[in-house]
Amino acid sequence: MSKYIIRRLIQAIPVLFGITIVVYAILLAAPGGPTARFANNPKFTEADREKFKKAWGLDQPIPVQYCRWMGICNPENEGLAVFIGSTGWPAFLPTSISGTTNGLLHGDLGVSIDTGEAVASRIARAALPTFILAGNALVIWILVALLIGVYAAIHRYSLFDQAATVFAYVGYAMPTFWLGIMLIFLFSGPGLNILPAGGMTETRLSPPFGSDTYWPYFAANPATAIVDIVKHLILPVFTLVVVNIAGDSRFIRSSMLEALGQDYVRTAKAKGLPVRVVIFKHALRNALLPVVTNIGLEIPFLFTGAIVTETIFSWPGIGRMTIEATRSFDYPTLMGLLLITSALVVLANLIADITYAIVDPRIKY
Amino acid sequence: MSASMAAPGLLADRPANDILLDVRDLRTYFHVMDGTVRAVDGVSFSIRRGQTLGIVGESGCGKSVTALSIMRLLDIPPAEIASGEIIFEGRNLLKLSEDEMREVRGNDIAMIFQEPMTSLNPVFTIGDQIAEAVMLHQGLSRKEAWNKAIESLKAVGINNPERRVKQYPHEMSGGMRQRVMIAMALSCDPKLLIADEPTTALDVTIQAQILELIRMVQDETGAALMLITHDLGVVAETVHDIAVMYAGRIVEQGSVDEVLLSPKHPYTEGLIRSIPSRGMRGQRLNVIKGTVPNPFNMPEGCNFAPRCPYAFEPCWTLDPQIEEADPPDVACWLYTPAPGFLAPKRGAQRVAGELASGIRS
Numbered sequence: 001m002s003k004y005i006i007r008r009l010i011q012a013i014p015v016l017f018g019i020t021i022v023v024y025a026i027l028l029a030a031p032g033g034p035t036a037r038f039a040n041n042p043k044f045t046e047a048d049r050e051k052f053k054k055a056w057g058l059d060q061p062i063p064v065q066y067c068r069w070m071g072i073c074n075p076e077n078e079g080l081a082v083f084i085g086s087t088g089w090p091a092f093l094p095t096s097i098s099g100t101t102n103g104l105l106h107g108d109l110g111v112s113i114d115t116g117e118a119v120a121s122r123i124a125r126a127a128l129p130t131f132i133l134a135g136n137a138l139v140i141w142i143l144v145a146l147l148i149g150v151y152a153a154i155h156r157y158s159l160f161d162q163a164a165t166v167f168a169y170v171g172y173a174m175p176t177f178w179l180g181i182m183l184i185f186l187f188s189g190p191g192l193n194i195l196p197a198g199g200m201t202e203t204r205l206s207p208p209f210g211s212d213t214y215w216p217y218f219a220a221n222p223a224t225a226i227v228d229i230v231k232h233l234i235l236p237v238f239t240l241v242v243v244n245i246a247g248d249s250r251f252i253r254s255s256m257l258e259a260l261g262q263d264y265v266r267t268a269k270a271k272g273l274p275v276r277v278v279i280f281k282h283a284l285r286n287a288l289l290p291v292v293t294n295i296g297l298e299i300p301f302l303f304t305g306a307i308v309t310e311t312i313f314s315w316p317g318i319g320r321m322t323i324e325a326t327r328s329f330d331y332p333t334l335m336g337l338l339l340i341t342s343a344l345v346v347l348a349n350l351i352a353d354i355t356y357a358i359v360d361p362r363i364k365y
Numbered sequence: 366m367s368a369s370m371a372a373p374g375l376l377a378d379r380p381a382n383d384i385l386l387d388v389r390d391l392r393t394y395f396h397v398m399d400g401t402v403r404a405v406d407g408v409s410f411s412i413r414r415g416q417t418l419g420i421v422g423e424s425g426c427g428k429s430v431t432a433l434s435i436m437r438l439l440d441i442p443p444a445e446i447a448s449g450e451i452i453f454e455g456r457n458l459l460k461l462s463e464d465e466m467r468e469v470r471g472n473d474i475a476m477i478f479q480e481p482m483t484s485l486n487p488v489f490t491i492g493d494q495i496a497e498a499v500m501l502h503q504g505l506s507r508k509e510a511w512n513k514a515i516e517s518l519k520a521v522g523i524n525n526p527e528r529r530v531k532q533y534p535h536e537m538s539g540g541m542r543q544r545v546m547i548a549m550a551l552s553c554d555p556k557l558l559i560a561d562e563p564t565t566a567l568d569v570t571i572q573a574q575i576l577e578l579i580r581m582v583q584d585e586t587g588a589a590l591m592l593i594t595h596d597l598g599v600v601a602e603t604v605h606d607i608a609v610m611y612a613g614r615i616v617e618q619g620s621v622d623e624v625l626l627s628p629k630h631p632y633t634e635g636l637i638r639s640i641p642s643r644g645m646r647g648q649r650l651n652v653i654k655g656t657v658p659n660p661f662n663m664p665e666g667c668n669f670a671p672r673c674p675y676a677f678e679p680c681w682t683l684d685p686q687i688e689e690a691d692p693p694d695v696a697c698w699l700y701t702p703a704p705g706f707l708a709p710k711r712g713a714q715r716v717a718g719e720l721a722s723g724i725r726s
Contacts, residue, residue, distance in 0.1 A: 263478060263483040264484055264486040264487070266478070266484070267484045267486070267546075267549075270436055270438060270470055270471060270476045270478075271471035271549070272467045272468065272471035272472055272498065272501060273471075273497065275463075277497075282489075285488050286487065289488075360488065361487070361533045361535070362533065
């Protein structure tokens with residue numbers, strides 16, 4: 001098994017390398033470019049544009065730009081020497097050997113054009129809010145979808161099953177932005193003003209989440225701070241849960257129905273086992289095999305977050321950052337986000353495969 | 366259930382009241398979108414302790430549904446047991462509560478299924494799956510049940526049972542899995558074993574081994590056996606009595622010698638004729654012409670009449686019942702005079718008896 005994991009991790013390296021090229025190419029092909037942020041600025045002259053490009057290295061040929069971003073090229077050198085770090089060793093080697101600090105290979109995702117902050121630390125700051133929102137939503141929707149799916153499968157064609165089917169179609173068809181706005185309208189509107197409309201903390205009472213002053217505040221009043229966050233979580237989590245339960249509960253239902261129709265379930269019944277054991281041991285265990293893969297592939301969501309939901313509820317997470325970076329043509333930030341997301345998808349696939357091998361004895365690596 | 370303690374083996378001398386299972390006028394229907402299928406339509410038979418009954422017939426004739434009705438393993442709905450009684454040791458199984466029925470399943474009546482490849486749960490070890498039933502029915506501890514599992518694997522001729530018991534079904538061949546199914550069925554010492562086409566999915570060489578095994582364990586445990594098959598060769602070797610089913614009914618029953626050597630019903634005769642034999646090299650196989658009737662549109666009169674070479678006037682209008690025959694061994698107007706008709710003398714069909722001798726050798 002560990003051999004298999006190591007092999008898969010090594011295989012992931014060329015995949016990730018390919019991803020950097022594809023992501024770079026897609027962003028190059030997209031209309032706009034980093035200077036498009038000034039398109040409507042009459043004070044921004046052609047000379048300013050050239051200066052801006054030079055400052056950000058955009059005047060270089062595209063392969064050089066890519067290599068600098070990757071950390072294969074040293075921006076301080078010219079000509080063929082670009083591949084040499086300040087110590088004389090090739091630039092792509094670790095910083096301790098080559099002295100090169102720029103680029104992905106040295107853990108540097110560049111600087112955000114929008115805020116001037118390092119992309120890596122900007123993403124790191126937004127990751128926690130997204131993890132809190134997406135994690136709560138994911139756990140709740142998977143548990144509820146399991147309950148609904150399994151119960152509906154056991155009581156197939158019952159009133160509950162029919163109701164769950166209708167709910168699934170409605171939930172699946174419901175646009176997140178509409179549901180989110182309706183929830184804000186209902187629970188944060190003038191009528192029933194019981195929940196906050198957006199944000200992660202009450203700004204009048206606490207410092208912004210993740211800022212330097214927030215954690216001392218949190219340490220001083222942990223209960224108040226947690227209750228505050230939970231209050232802000234309710235509406236966006238509910239939105240995500242409703243929309244995502246639909247698909248997963250149907251998936252679990254059909255998987256469970258398939259398992260219940262298998263010969264080994266009949267064998268279990270023929271042994272005289274109680275219905276409870278037949279369903280929850282023999283059928284459910286098998287029904288969960290495909291579900292494990294499905295859940296594994298939902299793991300990247302914990303990082304990417306929900307773009308629409310975070311935007312509607314002004315959640316300071318990755319999803320909203322993605323929208324902001326796109327709007328302001330912040331290419332380094334976008335590159336960083338896309339790259340980490342792709343890497344997580346590769347990783348989640350690996351985790352799903354490994355989990356599958358653990359839960360299904362038929363699979364050996 | 367009084368005089369039931371006689372040693373197994375002395376089957377012929379058993380008193381008639383030593384009946385283990387008595388099925389009376391069982392009718393199992395399936396209510397589906399297109400209408401009602403009468404899968405089992407008035408079937409009666411009985412099995413004595415230690416006795417072996419073979420149920421023979423084509424696919425879809427209601428053999429398996431009969432077995433699943435006895436075990437009450439059909440999903441209701443769409444299935445419905447419309448009428449009948451299934452008396453097992455004096456109790457009507459159809460009247461038991463679900464909990465009481467669970468005590469019977471696996472414990473008093475065990476079942477072996479046709480598909481050994483899919484009948485075992487792929488995610489649990491063999492030992493788990495055998496021990497589970499033993500723990501439930503015999504109240505043994507986990508460890509005792511595990512030992513019992515090893516013992517029963519040994520009893521069905523599995524080498525190295527201590528290792529096998531920890532394996533998963535996918536690590537075994539089809540024949541091996543069917544042995545495991547048999548070990549599982551026998552682990553709680555059932556009084557009746559129902560084997561639903563136990564050899565159909567196996568290689569011919571393995572078939573003989575599995576049949577031999579079933580016969581052997583039956584001898585050892587004294588359990589009664591209900592063997593469902595479409596293979597007359599299998600019943601000829603294994604059973605005492607035969608019931609031939611066609612379109613949800615038993616059309617002929619009797620001892621294996623009576624039925625195979627001198628079949629009465631034209632359908633039984635057709636079945637026996639259609640067995641290929643060595644003397645037939647270069648000839649066309651005999652087949653029963655036509656197909657099983659459409660379950661939604663059963664013929665009026667005898668169900669077999671459209672395919673029957675001897676059909677005459679009453680067969681097209683009157684439905685023969687096996688209970689009305691004297692003795693009740695065949696449902697055919699050739700033997701029981703239909704009201705208003707004479708039963709014609711027939712000699713031609715006796716030829717089948719000679720053909721049948723081929724399959725016993």
